[in-house]
Amino acid sequence: MFEEDNGIRRYDPEDKWWETDEYITKPGVKVDKFAPDGFNSSTGQPFYIYAPGALHKTVEHVERMLMEDGTPFYDRGGTLVRPVVDEVRAIKGHTVKSARLTPVLPPFLAKQMSASISFQSLKKKKDDLVKIPIDPPGPVIASILADAGEWPFHKISGVITAPTLRRDGTILWKGGYDSETKLLLVSPPDMPPFPRNPTRDDALAALQRLDDLLDGFPFVDQPSRSVALSGLLTPVARAAISVAPLHVISAPSPGSGKSFLVDLCSAIISGNPAPVMTAGKSEEETEKRLGAVFMSGSPILAIDNVNGQLYGDALCQCVERPVVKFRVLGESRMTDIENKTTMFATGNNISLVDDMARRSILCNLDPNTERPELREFDDNPLDRILDNRGQYIADALTVVRAYKIAGQPNKLKPLASFEDWSDLIRSAIVWLGYADPLDTMDKVREQDGRLANMQAFFAAMWEGTHGQKKTAAELVEMSLAKPDLQIAAKALCNPRGDVSGHILGNRLRTITGRIVDGLKLRSERDNPRKINVYFLEKTDCHES
Numbered sequence: 217m218f219e220e221d222n223g224i225r226r227y228d229p230e231d232k233w234w235e236t237d238e239y240i241t242k243p244g245v246k247v248d249k250f251a252p253d254g255f256n257s258s259t260g261q262p263f264y265i266y267a268p269g270a271l272h273k274t275v276e277h278v279e280r281m282l283m284e285d286g287t288p289f290y291d292r293g294g295t296l297v298r299p300v301v302d303e304v305r306a307i308k309g310h311t312v313k314s315a316r317l318t319p320v321l322p323p324f325l326a327k328q329m330s331a332s333i334s335f336q337s338l339k340k341k342k343d344d345l346v347k348i349p350i351d352p353p354g355p356v357i358a359s360i361l362a363d364a365g366e367w368p369f370h371k372i373s374g375v376i377t378a379p380t381l382r383r384d385g386t387i388l389w390k391g392g393y394d395s396e397t398k399l400l401l402v403s404p405p406d407m408p409p410f411p412r413n414p415t416r417d418d419a420l421a422a423l424q425r426l427d428d429l430l431d432g433f434p435f436v437d438q439p440s441r442s443v444a445l446s447g448l449l450t451p452v453a454r455a456a457i458s459v460a461p462l463h464v465i466s467a468p469s470p471g472s473g474k475s476f477l478v479d480l481c482s483a484i485i486s487g488n489p490a491p492v493m494t495a496g497k498s499e500e501e502t503e504k505r506l507g508a509v510f511m512s513g514s515p516i517l518a519i520d521n522v523n524g525q526l527y528g529d530a531l532c533q534c535v536e537r538p539v540v541k542f543r544v545l546g547e548s549r550m551t552d553i554e555n556k557t558t559m560f561a562t563g564n565n566i567s568l569v570d571d572m573a574r575r576s577i578l579c580n581l582d583p584n585t586e587r588p589e590l591r592e593f594d595d596n597p598l599d600r601i602l603d604n605r606g607q608y609i610a611d612a613l614t615v616v617r618a619y620k621i622a623g624q625p626n627k628l629k630p631l632a633s634f635e636d637w638s639d640l641i642r643s644a645i646v647w648l649g650y651a652d653p654l655d656t657m658d659k660v661r662e663q664d665g666r667l668a669n670m671q672a673f674f675a676a677m678w679e680g681t682h683g684q685k686k687t688a689a690e691l692v693e694m695s696l697a698k699p700d701l702q703i704a705a706k707a708l709c710n711p712r713g714d715v716s717g718h719i720l721g722n723r724l725r726t727i728t729g730r731i732v733d734g735l736k737l738r739s740e741r742d743n744p745r746k747i748n749v750y751f752l753e754k755t756d757c758h759e760s
Contacts, residue, residue: 375399377401668734676700
């Protein structure tokens with residue numbers, strides 16, 4: 217569309233679609249010949265003649281002009297977004313840059329269009345046509361915002377303020393948009409020199425500096441400390457990892473340092489405390505909150521102060537899937553959003569339910585004091601990060617790059633769905649002599665209340681049936697004489713009143729095929745009675 221003339225963009229003189237007989241400014245008035253200059257000498261802008269009746273061509277041209285003008289618009293799951301960088305005051309006088317993605321609204325698009333392009337229309341004046349300055353036309357604005365799938369703008373997976381690791385082991389350190397990761401890096405901190413080809417000794421020194429940040433936290437065991445180290449490393453290397461498990465920080469009482477630990481992880485990657493949200497009262501409400509945060513492209517998210525059980529299909533999807541599907545707020549359409557977020561959850565004695573258990577690693581804190589909020593760190597680790605943030609980013613990159621350059625020796629058996637994280641983060645931590653963060657998963661299972669209910673029901677059902685096939689109604693009838701089975705069935709179904717055959721049957725259908733403590737629940741169709749029967753069989757496998 218454009219040709220260069222001494223560095224000034226000008227219209228291609230052969231591209232004069234507005235000179236056709238189809239363009240009519242007023243009834244009966246046709247434009248046969250009009251040769252625009254293409255460049256407004258008074259404003260320094262390219263100008264554009266708006267021609268009603270050719271909206272599709274106008275939209276195409278304006279989008280290209282905005283793209284070539286360097287307008288910072290991006291495609292985030294079919295929504296046109298722009299980066300917003302805020303300068304915020306952190307603790308003790310620190311000033312940091314905070315970045316987020318926000319949808320482009322019609323008024324802002326109009327402003328940006330008028331800043332980049334001088335729109336004009338033609339008006340009949342006596343026997344001549346004259347150019348009249350106009351604001352960006354409303355139909356063009358609306359059509360551009362609705363032009364998902366046709367935009368020339370880059371697709372974006374997130375916005376970050378710290379260098380990160382690409383999948384090939386190279387470092388994204390230069391500010392701007394990176395086509396490989398689809399990340400936008402803005403306002404990165406000053407980085408110190410660090411090894412181009414780090415060795416294991418370099419990695420040990422780097423991980424030791426990160427580990428020193430954790431000295432004031434009351435970890436109950438070494439695997440919990442390794443989970444915290446993973447929380448420091450994972451966000452920095454997140455671009456090289458498809459998905460990462462939920463990092464759960466739990467303690468028996470408030471004030472134990474759970475949120476503060478997540479803030480350290482966030483301070484390294486973003487220079488700010490972690491953005492937090494609470495779980496909604498319903499799964500639908502939680503999904504809306506997650507969608508808003510994911511749309512912003514935040515590299516980190518904490519679900520704060522979880523009370524009791526943590527579960528939900530939307531949350532499981534956000535943790536496990538590299539592309540997350542959300543309903544667009546205010547619209548009926550669904551959108552696919554690329555997931556480059558590291559997720560945390562904090563709470564007192566969190567219970568991770570069902571599928572969340574296998575998607576989570578657990579860091580347990582226990583200050584073993586009645587007033588844990590009165591404890592003080594000898595040296596505030598958050599101050600240390602903000603004073604020298606570039607160093608800690610370099611340390612995290614050094615750890616994972618050294619392991620990758622070494623050929624990833626002694627790589628651990630991968631965790632299903634999280635193979636990239638297991639190969640790059642978990643294995644690197646163990647390679648450097650620390651405990652395996654996956655050693656916490658048995659405790660995650662112990663805290664799964666629904667799993668405990670299944671264990672109790674399976675044990676009571678086996679004791680009462682020894683593998684015999686029973687309908688749900690027969691199991692309910694049997695439970696009247698067996699208090700353990702009755703209590704277990706009620707806990708399994710969680711009904712408000714008594715358990716019926718219909719209620720129990722619905723619950724058993726959802727868990728058919730599960731293996732718990734070596735017992736597998738199976739079902740068959742009893743054709744003569746036209747009803748399902750259920751039975752347990754022993755296996756050599758135990759659910760893990």
